Amino acid sequence: MHDAAGHSEAAEDQRQLRSGSSPWRMLQHSLPRTPLLADLRCDVAIVGAGITGSFAAEALARQGLSVVVVDRLMPGRGSTAASTAMLQWEIDRSLTELTELYGLDKAADIYRRSYAATADLCDYIQALGISCLFAKRSSLYLGGGDTGLTQLAREHGLRRQVDLPGDLLDRGTLIERFMMDRPGALLSPGSAEADPLCLSLGLLRIALAQGAVLVEDEVVAYDWSSDSASIGLAGGRTVEARHLVLATGYEMPDFITTDLHRRSSSWCLATVPQQPSALWPERALIWESSHPYLYARTTDDGRIVVGGEDQATENVKEREQLMPDKIAEITSKMRNLWPYASYEIAHAWSAEFGETDDGLPLVGPVPGAARVLAAYGYGGNGITFSYMASRILAARIAGTRRPWFDDFALDRTAP
Structure with missing residues (x-):
């Protein structure tokens, strides 16, 4: 059993990811949140109901999987509400810089995938009909x-x-x-803009309509020692899952170690x-x-x-x-x-x-934690990376493997 502490030296600091007020439409949305009266079992448990968790929840629920999303905050009220929601394909590291790190072939492949993902993301938002000022x-x-x-x-x-x-x-x-x-x-x-809160809540609303369950509680422990993964909640209940997805934004559990x-x-x-x-x-x-x-x-x-x-x-x-x-x-x-x-x-x-360090996301299996997957779409084009992460993790859970998934692995070699 591993506790859910993060890297910050001050635990209370970690709980306040943003300060002040952004212009996004905070008060116009509510979603049904389920208080757990008993332990749950599901195919996939997602920790985090921000933009990354919402992308993952919609993609996995659409595959017919039973999905439980857990967050201690109201959905989207963490770092998602502070995003400027610039949906870009260009990466914090320029193609020139990424080429110096990894060579032109790999750098070009990453850039082309980001460009294609942004185009797919734009089509996806429009096809779903989410009202997010896109x-x-x-x-x-x-x-x-x-x-x-x-x-x-x-x-x-x-x-x-x-x-x-x-x-x-x-x-x-x-x-x-x-x-x-x-x-x-x-x-x-090829870029776009949106209201990040409306987008995140719109995705989550669709996931809930597809059968996903949203739980308001704090994760206090993780366990992957058996043939499934589970999370312990502050309310005393447990959610057991075949797969656990960490979409915790900038609150990364301390059992994830990466030099990047x-x-x-x-x-x-x-x-x-x-x-x-x-x-x-x-x-x-x-x-x-x-x-x-x-x-x-x-x-x-x-x-x-x-x-x-x-x-x-x-x-x-x-x-x-x-x-x-x-x-x-x-x-x-x-x-x-x-x-x-x-x-x-x-x-x-x-x-x-x-x-x-290389401007790329951290997506994929968490080393040393069986059945635990991470989705951290960091960087200036973080929403695009979050969308990519949802597709990568949905493919992995469905048993599909692609060599390029390793470009975003948590244990890739630091440049």
Whole structure:
């Protein structure tokens, strides 16, 4: 039996993944949650009812499996509610960087899979009819810092070489088309935006309609010593399953050990709604090559959502103390990039997030824990990785194995 403690030195810090308020529609949704009056048995138990757990629950319930989803919080109220929901295929590590780590063949394969997964994700959301303010967008990757036009041209050349779409914009073209002054940019199709809370709850609602059960309780123990896996709950009950999926977001149980993972904090703001003329052309998803980088999008009601200033801290009090300065810095940088909008702030928040050294997710069997699978879609395109994780785990549970699954393994060699 293993307890459910995480890596954080302060357990209470771990329980508060975000601070402040995001603009997503918090109060418009409720889902039936079942208090356990007896122990349960099922095919798959999923720990975590955020976006990753919701993707997994829908995919596995659709396969006809009995699914139980457990979370101590209301669904989506953890780190999902703090997401900016930029549904991208581009990875935190550029194709150039990923090629330096793993070689062009593997790097290109990973990028192409991410591109295909984002396209599938967009089709999937639309096919399910989830009302989540989904909109297709291009992404605008801005040069800056050590990344000038030469580096952007190299990245663009690699992408073209492996059949990834996108255009290289020089400074003049960028100013003319987007009214933004940077050394250059890569403009790429195939991304999207959504309300992450609406998306997550919409997926979970569909899973429940397919027979999944949602349990509000805290997991306090894990056990995989028998021919099944089980979780012990704070309420005293046990859920036993043929397979256990960990979709715990940035609260990783301490029996998972990997050299690839680290946790940091990020800060975000959302402006008041504004007129369309105050928003940049095409309303592309914006992210910078500089570190720490800025990332920005718009919303359906005309807000600008912008975040960044990432810092390696997990301490809630420190994160909250840094909030005024971080929000001021983000506002200043965004105003410098796009001075044509109002930066009257309606929402400001901060959150803990996870990232990996190679920018790739952690998906697959947990070493040393039989029948336990992990789904950690970390990074700037975390929602795309969460979608990919649900497909990988559904395939594994169905008995399907693909060599490329190892690219995301928890025990892959750190670069």
